[in-house]
Amino acid sequence: MTNQATGWTRDAAQALYDLPFMDLLFKAQTVHRENFDPNKVQMSKLLSIKTGGCAEDCAYCSQSARNGSKLSASKLVEVERVLTEARKAKDAGATRYCMGAAWREPKERDMDQLIAMVEGVKALGMESCMTLGMLDDNQVFRLRDAGLDYYNHNIDTSERYYPEVITTRTFADRIDTLNRVREAGIKVCSGGILGMGEEKQDRIDMLVSLANLDEAPDSVPINMLMPQADTPLADAAPVDPIDFVRIIAVARILMPTSHVRLSAGRTDMSDETQALCFFAGANSIFVGDTLLTADNPEEDNDMALFAKLGIKPMTAEDHCDHRSAPQIQPPNLKPFAKVEAAE
Numbered sequence: 001m002t003n004q005a006t007g008w009t010r011d012a013a014q015a016l017y018d019l020p021f022m023d024l025l026f027k028a029q030t031v032h033r034e035n036f037d038p039n040k041v042q043m044s045k046l047l048s049i050k051t052g053g054c055a056e057d058c059a060y061c062s063q064s065a066r067n068g069s070k071l072s073a074s075k076l077v078e079v080e081r082v083l084t085e086a087r088k089a090k091d092a093g094a095t096r097y098c099m100g101a102a103w104r105e106p107k108e109r110d111m112d113q114l115i116a117m118v119e120g121v122k123a124l125g126m127e128s129c130m131t132l133g134m135l136d137d138n139q140v141f142r143l144r145d146a147g148l149d150y151y152n153h154n155i156d157t158s159e160r161y162y163p164e165v166i167t168t169r170t171f172a173d174r175i176d177t178l179n180r181v182r183e184a185g186i187k188v189c190s191g192g193i194l195g196m197g198e199e200k201q202d203r204i205d206m207l208v209s210l211a212n213l214d215e216a217p218d219s220v221p222i223n224m225l226m227p228q229a230d231t232p233l234a235d236a237a238p239v240d241p242i243d244f245v246r247i248i249a250v251a252r253i254l255m256p257t258s259h260v261r262l263s264a265g266r267t268d269m270s271d272e273t274q275a276l277c278f279f280a281g282a283n284s285i286f287v288g289d290t291l292l293t294a295d296n297p298e299e300d301n302d303m304a305l306f307a308k309l310g311i312k313p314m315t316a317e318d319h320c321d322h323r324s325a326p327q328i329q330p331p332n333l334k335p336f337a338k339v340e341a342a343e
Contacts, residue, residue, distance in 0.1 A: 013208050013211075016250050017200070017246055025280055028248075028279075028280045031252055031256045036283055039312060040311065041283050041284060041306070043094045043313050044129070045286065045287055049082060050075070050101035056133075056166065056168045057166060057167055057168045058166050060233050061231065062229070083121070086124055096149075096150070097127070098150075099129070103133055104168070105136075114130065114132070118146040129148075129149060129151070129152055134177050137180065140184045150186065150188070150219060155174045156192050156196075157193065157196060158202035161197075164197065182213075188213070188217040189217055193223040193224075194225065195224055204247075204250065207247070211254040216254075219260075220259070221261040224244055224268065226267070244273070248282050249281060251281065260284065261286070262282040263285075
């Protein structure tokens with residue numbers, strides 16, 4: 001189903017965010033049920049295929065060569081190792097396999113190896129996703145022709161706050177890459193990070209930017225910063241859990257047919273916070289104990305939480321066949337006093 005842009009304004013998104021918490025969650029859960037099975041969550045696995053030595057200066061990232069990180073640079077991982085890990089991920093219930101490389105953009109000498117990874121993952125019957133930085137047209141077409149399903153390229157934060165986090169590329173560069181990928185027919189995965197010193201308005205503006213792309217991203221990862229040693233954000237203040245849940249809920253309402261992924265930061269969340277995120281409309285997670293270089297909950301912990309909540313992993317068929325529903329248009333919202341008055 002095409003995820004058409006809906007023309008959300010900052011004021012409309014702000015009105016949503018400012019609703020009483022229970023009203024906001026009720027509205028988000030209503031939208032969620034119109035588009036998805038509320039008791040199923042899509043599971044992805046993320047593998048770092050090239051770690052460290054990145055030329056970008058992203059203030060949150062331990063892989064940046066500019067941040068004084070002690071993380072050493074690695075070479076691109078061998079194709080067979082990637083496919084071995086993909087088989088394990090599939091056996092554990094993951095339906096999408098995501099591969100991330102720490103660099104500004106791929107070199108031509110790496111493209112054959114990257115293409116082989118995509119083809120191998122597709123041959124296993126899994127969805128493929130890559131995050132490789134910026135791409136030129138030729139690289140986009142080669143990845144598309146190899147069968148790449150998704151391309152991840154987070155916008156990270158609002159356009160206003162972006163230069164405070166990254167100076168080696170612009171917000172416009174990010175949007176250009178997203179447009180290039182989408183126009184080639186590859187689905188877009190794009191979200192952001194909370195807890196980098198941004199203001200509430202920056203978080204809302206980030207979601208509005210995503211929702212107002214020509215097509216909203218199919219997947220929207222919402223990350224809670226996990227401060228990394230030797231980075232400029234190593235001492236960043238933690239995000240309030242209720243504020244985080246509010247952003248999940250607003251993302252669900254602004255992008256009703258997108259998969260909203262509860263991404264980095266889950267190791268610092270209680271079961272109760274994660275449960276609220278799922279109720280607010282999050283319906284995708286990463287599984288496995290590592291996300292690139294950050295920790296992630298053990299798979300047994302996830303399955304135990306799913307069992308307590310009555311959640312089941314989404315199958316590949318569920319992912320492709322979630323029922324169609326009309327887009328939710330930006331409403332003229334007013335906080336309502338009673339649940340019965342909710343739209």
